[in-house]
Amino acid sequence: MSEVSDFPLDSPQADRDEREFEEGASEVEGDSASVVGGDSEEEGEDLMDNFEADYRPMEHLDRYETEGLDTAFIDDATMEARMDARAAAEAALARRDRQEGRLTGHRRGLIAALAGDESDVDDGDRPRRRRRLEEAQAGDDIEGEYEINLEETRGPIKEWIAKDNVRREIKRRFARFLRTYAQEGGDPIYPPLLRAMVRTNCQSLELDYVDLANGLPVVAVWVADMPRDILPILDETAKEVVLDEFEDFGDTHSNVYVRLANIPLEESIRDLRHFHLNSLVRVDGVVTRRTGVYPQLQRVMYDCSRCGAVLGPYIQTGDREIRLGSCPSCESKGPFSINVRETVYRNYQKITLQESPGSVPAGRLPRSKEVILLTDLVDGVRPGEEVVVTGIYQHSFEAGQNARHGFPVYSTSIEAVHLARRGELYSAARLTDEDRAEVRALARDPRIAARIVKSIAPSIYGHEGVKHGVALALFGGQEKHPSATHRLRGDINMLLLGDPGTAKSQFLKYVEKAAHRAVYTTGKGASAVGLTASVHKDAITGEWTLEGGALVLADRGVCLIDEFDKMNDADRVSIHEAMEQQSISISKAGIVTQLQARCSVLAAANPVGGRYDASKTFSENVELTDPILSRFDILCVIRDTVDAVNDERLASFVEMLRKYVTYAKQTCRPRLALADHDKIAQVYADLRRESALTQGMPIAVRHLESMVRMSEARAAMHLRDHVTGDDIDAAIRVMLESFVSTQKLSVQKSLRRKFRRYIVDRADFDALILYKLQECLREARRAEAVTGTLADPAHFAVPVRQLEERCKDLDILELGPFFASSTFSGAGFSLSEDGARVLLSRV
Numbered sequence: 001m002s003e004v005s006d007f008p009l010d011s012p013q014a015d016r017d018e019r020e021f022e023e024g025a026s027e028v029e030g031d032s033a034s035v036v037g038g039d040s041e042e043e044g045e046d047l048m049d050n051f052e053a054d055y056r057p058m059e060h061l062d063r064y065e066t067e068g069l070d071t072a073f074i075d076d077a078t079m080e081a082r083m084d085a086r087a088a089a090e091a092a093l094a095r096r097d098r099q100e101g102r103l104t105g106h107r108r109g110l111i112a113a114l115a116g117d118e119s120d121v122d123d124g125d126r127p128r129r130r131r132r133l134e135e136a137q138a139g140d141d142i143e144g145e146y147e148i149n150l151e152e153t154r155g156p157i158k159e160w161i162a163k164d165n166v167r168r169e170i171k172r173r174f175a176r177f178l179r180t181y182a183q184e185g186g187d188p189i190y191p192p193l194l195r196a197m198v199r200t201n202c203q204s205l206e207l208d209y210v211d212l213a214n215g216l217p218v219v220a221v222w223v224a225d226m227p228r229d230i231l232p233i234l235d236e237t238a239k240e241v242v243l244d245e246f247e248d249f250g251d252t253h254s255n256v257y258v259r260l261a262n263i264p265l266e267e268s269i270r271d272l273r274h275f276h277l278n279s280l281v282r283v284d285g286v287v288t289r290r291t292g293v294y295p296q297l298q299r300v301m302y303d304c305s306r307c308g309a310v311l312g313p314y315i316q317t318g319d320r321e322i323r324l325g326s327c328p329s330c331e332s333k334g335p336f337s338i339n340v341r342e343t344v345y346r347n348y349q350k351i352t353l354q355e356s357p358g359s360v361p362a363g364r365l366p367r368s369k370e371v372i373l374l375t376d377l378v379d380g381v382r383p384g385e386e387v388v389v390t391g392i393y394q395h396s397f398e399a400g401q402n403a404r405h406g407f408p409v410y411s412t413s414i415e416a417v418h419l420a421r422r423g424e425l426y427s428a429a430r431l432t433d434e435d436r437a438e439v440r441a442l443a444r445d446p447r448i449a450a451r452i453v454k455s456i457a458p459s460i461y462g463h464e465g466v467k468h469g470v471a472l473a474l475f476g477g478q479e480k481h482p483s484a485t486h487r488l489r490g491d492i493n494m495l496l497l498g499d500p501g502t503a504k505s506q507f508l509k510y511v512e513k514a515a516h517r518a519v520y521t522t523g524k525g526a527s528a529v530g531l532t533a534s535v536h537k538d539a540i541t542g543e544w545t546l547e548g549g550a551l552v553l554a555d556r557g558v559c560l561i562d563e564f565d566k567m568n569d570a571d572r573v574s575i576h577e578a579m580e581q582q583s584i585s586i587s588k589a590g591i592v593t594q595l596q597a598r599c600s601v602l603a604a605a606n607p608v609g610g611r612y613d614a615s616k617t618f619s620e621n622v623e624l625t626d627p628i629l630s631r632f633d634i635l636c637v638i639r640d641t642v643d644a645v646n647d648e649r650l651a652s653f654v655e656m657l658r659k660y661v662t663y664a665k666q667t668c669r670p671r672l673a674l675a676d677h678d679k680i681a682q683v684y685a686d687l688r689r690e691s692a693l694t695q696g697m698p699i700a701v702r703h704l705e706s707m708v709r710m711s712e713a714r715a716a717m718h719l720r721d722h723v724t725g726d727d728i729d730a731a732i733r734v735m736l737e738s739f740v741s742t743q744k745l746s747v748q749k750s751l752r753r754k755f756r757r758y759i760v761d762r763a764d765f766d767a768l769i770l771y772k773l774q775e776c777l778r779e780a781r782r783a784e785a786v787t788g789t790l791a792d793p794a795h796f797a798v799p800v801r802q803l804e805e806r807c808k809d810l811d812i813l814e815l816g817p818f819f820a821s822s823t824f825s826g827a828g829f830s831l832s833e834d835g836a837r838v839l840l841s842r843v
Contacts, residue, residue: 289352296348301339383548386422477709498638504604517557523567618742633706670715
């Protein structure tokens, strides 16, 4: 049969092609009639007889027109124009044939199917089926043209999404979103994230829900209401987009998972209700328990033991295993075995998420919810970490509960879609530009450390030493790793010992509100496992799992223990390791592991007998052993009463303190210079000697590290990356005040006299030296007035040697820091060029 050429309908070539086509068709019909006739009624039709006649050569049909054929290169535009012209010619031929009635039966149906009937032709004489095919092929390159309108939902949304054309449209729009979505005037956001995912050999793409709501609002609403229907479409589309650029990615991973983050509405665990079922929810809490990682069936294939048939695949969607009733091949009821080679598994883990300690309403028990982690989310969090979970709130039938209750009861859990640690939300990166500017402005204040100390519990009058220690504990030092196996803690532990009603608990409550992460407990109501960790048996797997206690939950924060003296000795011994090594070793029920407890411990205790006796030593006033006392960096004795007057100015500053502490802990890493080690070592040696003589607080090597930690914490108050001499002096003063306050009253005075040069503040030293300098100036003026040889007062000089002799009476031997201080220059003094005289530059 001659091929239809691209000529006009009224050309001679078109008429000749039509006549040859009809002659060939008539000849084929005649040959077929001769074959069927004859003795076919008796012998039947032999389809193989003379079948070669159907393929015999026909010269007048088996030829192609070469006249006028252009064999040169044809570009896409020319080819598309010729295709459109040919389609129009075919449509015109079809209409003429129908009008003249020349095409009937099979031939008419075939031609109509190829050319498209009249109802399938648009206004431009172009077949609608062909136009849709071309638009589908070039759909990703045509902006604003869609196969269907997703906004015009027809029928229930679940049935609407299940349609193939709707799913194709969702995939097409989401693929374009991944390739092109960008902020105003910026570059596309997600192509670099996809490349980073492939480069790190991961499977998860973190997608901001706000971006999805801005780019595809309809899909964003559907994925929040029906995540089980939409998320598989998004995952499949993301994989196709990745494979378009990285063809070998499919050899490593079979799936790509879209992880939706930043869902606008965050729910509390105790507020989850039935209307949240099967929708996306966002909750936060502390991980208290974590199971092991198990393989879960995802796509199951079974082998029939009777006939050997392979059955499946069956998609596992719930927690229950799929069980077959009978074999479709042999109709037997089994037994069936899992085809290990064809069955696909995925990682499965379950954690328990409990409400954060600070979010539980007063007088209520904390609620918890089980969270299921699948695929690459397993082992993403550990017990003690505070996390934000975005997932699908689902339910499952529990036979055991229904047997007990007698009515249908379903257990609920959350299948995680996205995980984020809560600590990342409190990081310095989360602070706004206004917060950063205000923090830096506060750091430029030379008295910022004093302001921070005074802002600690402003409703409590006095207790400057206690407030200074609490401030240092909030900022903390820097942990060090001298070797691969040796670690020195950077957190500061503090013990408050005082009479009842002296605001010890109020100090702890203040820290609970000011710290970015704090866990409050009492020694009377806490046990060893409650503080460290406990072992439970999992109800589903029957295996033993760990549940973290207060110290584990306070990891990277502060653990506040009130009524520390009420703890049992056995329970108190259990926290020895946690206070120094900052880890909790577990060896129970076959579980041998270590949990992290990197937190500061602030404890409050009452003295023996209820009142502190200043005539006794610190150890005699409290029933605590030396090993646990030595683990506290700061020991404070509180004997004053509480002043109920609130300072509104300081209270307003406390609103900013939490942000300041967060910024300092995240950005500052101060280090101690080698030149300052000798001063700290000298103080430690003096403290060690006096401790052996006075029988007071035991001094150990860890107190040397305590002074280093406290000096780093004070440097962090000023947002400095290096430790200055003032920071070291402040740390030494806190340590000495802690040591002196634990002695007998009769010994305290002598110790203060011995350590006066360390206890007195540098600013106090400067004020004393300035007083001595002004005293020398007055005496010299009086002497010159008597002799009548008055010099120019604008250039009056005092010998440095004379000032040094006056300062020896105050045990001040070094005047260099005073000459470099602002106190010296601010009073109008300066040194001569040779450094031998002090000049008064102004009156």
